[in-house]
Amino acid sequence: MNEREAEFPALLARLRPQCEALIAQYEHHRSALLPIVQLFQEHEGFVSPQAVRATAQMLDLTPAVVESTVSFYTLFYRKPVGKYVVQICRGLACSLNGAEDVMRIFRSKLGIASLQTTPDGLVSYEEVECLAACDRASCGQVNLEFVYGLDEGAIDEMLAAMRAGTYAVAPMAQTEIPGRSWSVAQNADVARGRKSSGAVGTRSPDNAGGVGDASGVIMLDRIAELGLAFHGATHERSVREAKEIVELAGDHLGTLGNDGRAGH
Numbered sequence: 001m002n003e004r005e006a007e008f009p010a011l012l013a014r015l016r017p018q019c020e021a022l023i024a025q026y027e028h029h030r031s032a033l034l035p036i037v038q039l040f041q042e043h044e045g046f047v048s049p050q051a052v053r054a055t056a057q058m059l060d061l062t063p064a065v066v067e068s069t070v071s072f073y074t075l076f077y078r079k080p081v082g083k084y085v086v087q088i089c090r091g092l093a094c095s096l097n098g099a100e101d102v103m104r105i106f107r108s109k110l111g112i113a114s115l116q117t118t119p120d121g122l123v124s125y126e127e128v129e130c131l132a133a134c135d136r137a138s139c140g141q142v143n144l145e146f147v148y149g150l151d152e153g154a155i156d157e158m159l160a161a162m163r164a165g166t167y168a169v170a171p172m173a174q175t176e177i178p179g180r181s182w183s184v185a186q187n188a189d190v191a192r193g194r195k196s197s198g199a200v201g202t203r204s205p206d207n208a209g210g211v212g213d214a215s216g217v218i219m220l221d222r223i224a225e226l227g228l229a230f231h232g233a234t235h236e237r238s239v240r241e242a243k244e245i246v247e248l249a250g251d252h253l254g255t256l257g258n259d260g261r262a263g264h
């Protein structure tokens with residue numbers, strides 16, 4: 001157990017009142033998931049496995065539900081990162097307006113690739129999808145604060161200020177020395193080609209299922225079939241509403257047989 005892990009129970013005790021206040025703001029407890037995870041990240045510098053488990057326990061969710069939410073957003077880091085996380089947009093508008101040059105300059109000046117951290121643990125660098133600031137392309141974020149006008153001179157100034165500790169954006173908490181990369185390997189089951197429950201039974205290995213095609217019918221069928229079990233175990237909203245989903249998809253379900261399966 002490292003020092004951060006050893007100190008986690010004390011951190012949790014300190015943050016619990018804030019977490020409870022966040023939970024009380026929402027009609028549904030799980031709506032507090034993102035702000036609670038953000039709170040832990042502010043204090044630990046990343047979303048640790050201990051934070052995932054504590055969040056799940058406070059919200060009466062499974063750790064898998066919390067983990068799947070955390071892994072969806074580039075706002076959250078699942079491993080220790082540098083004190084400054086530089087994220088450069090590689091979306092279409094930014095690419096058309098010089099993002100390739102910006103990314104090349106950052107990679108060369110930092111000596112690292114996307115999803116890597118400098119050896120001194122100061123800067124983590126990532127190339128991300130559209131940051132929804134296309135009107136000011138090309139752009140990026142430092143510790144989630146927007147930065148614009150990133151030519152070579154501005155990048156030099158930014159990195160010098162970070163090294164001197166004078167950069168305008170505050171550094172992140174760093175409770176653990178980051179490794180070279182903070183990328184998280186894809187789940188081995190997924191990498192091997194196993195499908196989500198909604199897509200089981202589809203014929204094409206590339207078809208993940210969807211409402212508008214034959215495999216979508218199978219997906220709805222699976223949701224309805226598994227609905228009661230999920231409802232009791234995980235309080236999942238989508239499955240609780242399976243009946244309404246099935247009704248909405250009436251046209252597609254017209255192709256189902258009496259036993260609810262497609263292809264009859």
Ligand code: FES
Nearest residue numbers: 089091094131133
């Ligand atoms: S493409 Fe870069 S902000 Fe949208």
